[in-house]
Amino acid sequence: MNQKQHIATFFERQSEKTQSEYETRLNAVVDCIQFLLNQGLAFRGHDEFDGSSNRGNFLELLHFLADHNEDINAVTFKNTPLNLQMTSPKIQKDIVSRVATKTTNDIIREMDGALFSVLIDESRDISTKEQMAVVLRYVDNNGYAVERFVGIEHVSSTTTASLKESLDNMFSRFGLSLSMLRGQGYDGASNMQGEFNGLKTLILEENESAYYVHCFAHQLQLTLISVEKKHEEVNSLFNLVSMLVNVIGVSTKRHDILHEKHALAVIEALGKGELSSGQGLNQEITLKRPVDTRWSSHYGRSRRKALEITNLHRYRVELFYAVLDMQLQELNNRFNESNTELLICLACLCPNDLFAAFDKEKLLRLAEFYPKDFSAKDLIALEMQLDVYIIDLRSSAEFSKLKGIGELARTMVKTKKDKVYLLVYQLVTLALILLVATATVERVFSAMNFVKNRLRNRMGDQWLNDNLVVYIEKCVFACIDNEDII
Structure with a gap:
């Protein structure tokens, strides 16, 4: 072998070694990002410089991997050139963007051109930005009805025209056609389901088969509220709940006394066999102020707690029969x-x-x-x-x-x-x-409050969307391997 061949062989081996090191490093970075996305955790820390006691979740996790894996340790941080460490925020965002895009693309591919319905709701995030969440419901190739979150869109205005434009832009981005839409699901806000200029009406003008059904859970809640306000005894019960919240909620001492009394009452009831014990039973709960638009607030925890405190169990049957006819009439009025x-x-x-x-x-x-x-x-x-x-x-x-x-x-x-x-x-x-409930978009906002919290209130719109898509659609994300991302 002559000198030129020796040189060529040397550089070829060096190139293969560099490529292998690069792949090991990049896989380690992607693994760290996947873990943080799955858990909905922040990436960056307040102080990421060398010598900091806490450099943020991403760098600390990568350090942890390097400390426990010699192959990763040999190609990360000080053992690699500064311009090839793959740890900059820009690279993190590039990888997360690719992961989110792959996740939504897999969802659209799973739809396979099927007919679908759309669930939409809007809510403010921690930085008071109005965010519109979009969920698609369709039947997959195995016959399962599936609801998938496909994105969150910042809307500068909550007018009907603004919401419609944002929806059209999102559909265009995903290659979806409004002609394939067969259902709409919103809450009762006028800008969403208004008869004359709501989002529902604008979509129906383009597609008459996109039927809108007001969320059953929301309608039931509004029905109960309406009946409550018409029935004197029920109305008195919830006035009592409000007074209890006011009296107990303003004092931590009273709050502690309430918990102690409740705990003693539970222990006594368990001893008498009036209550059964088991996982998830008899947990500590708090009084919540009744609110018209908070699901289950009136006939949920607040009501149960109020009945326990005021010993009003004897009214349950009487109230049920008294309001049943009124409930049925109110429900009939709410369905066209x-x-x-x-x-x-x-x-x-x-x-x-x-x-x-x-x-x-x-x-x-x-x-x-x-x-x-x-x-x-x-x-x-x-x-x-x-x-x-x-x-x-x-x-x-x-x-x-x-x-x-x-x-x-x-x-x-x-x-x-x-x-x-x-x-x-x-x-x-x-x-x-055909949509009858909008619980999935409500859960999106619960996730949004977890991902974009008080300490992460400067998250940009695209960064928030990418994090949420992956965090919420974990089952789709779990099927994406590192090779696809890389």
Whole structure:
């Protein structure tokens, strides 16, 4: 081998060694970032310079890995050139951005062009920025109804036009079409569900099949509030709760006395066998001020606590029967005729008790609600399919003990009946993506308050979005390996 060949071989080996070191270092950095994203933790510290007692979660975690792995230690920090350490905030943000993009892309890929519904809500973060969270609901290829968070958008204004523009921009970014939208889910805010100029109305003008159903949990809460204000005894109960909160909440001493009294009462009840013990039972709880828009605040913890303190258990049955008729009337007033008919028709798909609720005429009517998905020819074919479908599934052991439309969809996919009764399965998927609750977007804001907290109130909008997407959609993120990111 001549001198030139020796030199070429030397540089080739050096290049391979450098590449290997680079990959080891980058994998260690990505591992640290994945851990912090999964836990929703901050990356940076107040003082990241050498000699600091706490350089922040990212650098401290990377140090921990290096201290416990010789291969990583050999290619990180002082053992690598300053311009190749891969620890700068810019590189961290680049990697997190790529991870978030990969996560949302995998969600869109999982949708596979399916029809979907959208859940939207807005709330202020810790820095008083108005943030709009968007969740998509669709049925995957295995028949599961899935709700995925795809992003949070800072909106400078909460007007209907601003929200619609932000939604259009997000759909365009993900390659989603408004024509594939089949449902909308919001709370009762006028800018969202207003009859004349709400976001719901603007979307319906473009797509008449994007049906809006006011969140059932929110409607139930508002119904209970309305009934409470009309019923003297119920109203008095919650006035009493408010007074108790005022008296006890202003004094830590009274608060401690309340806890002590409650603990003694629980111990006494356990001794008498009036209460059962177990995991999650008889936990310490606090009084919360009743608020009209706080779910379960009136018929949840505050009510239970107030009843314990004031010994008003004897009123429970009387109050129930007194307000039942008023509740039913109030609920009827909150559902329009179109939504009521839609939900009644939808219920005919339920497989319980060997499809006892099956009604062919109502299911054909349900298909008519979606003219984009069922043409006149499809309706004729659907009628014939339904006749065969109900005989087939009622005689099948695999469908004899199903509970709920969700189980029906999964079993149809498992047994390939979704291909045999294609139009019927289309109805099933439309039923599954029709929104009746907006709990998922509420949980997004709970996560937002954890990720962007008081100590991280300077987080930028893109950084917040990237962190939230990965933190909330952990199950999708878990399927992404380092090679995809790198």
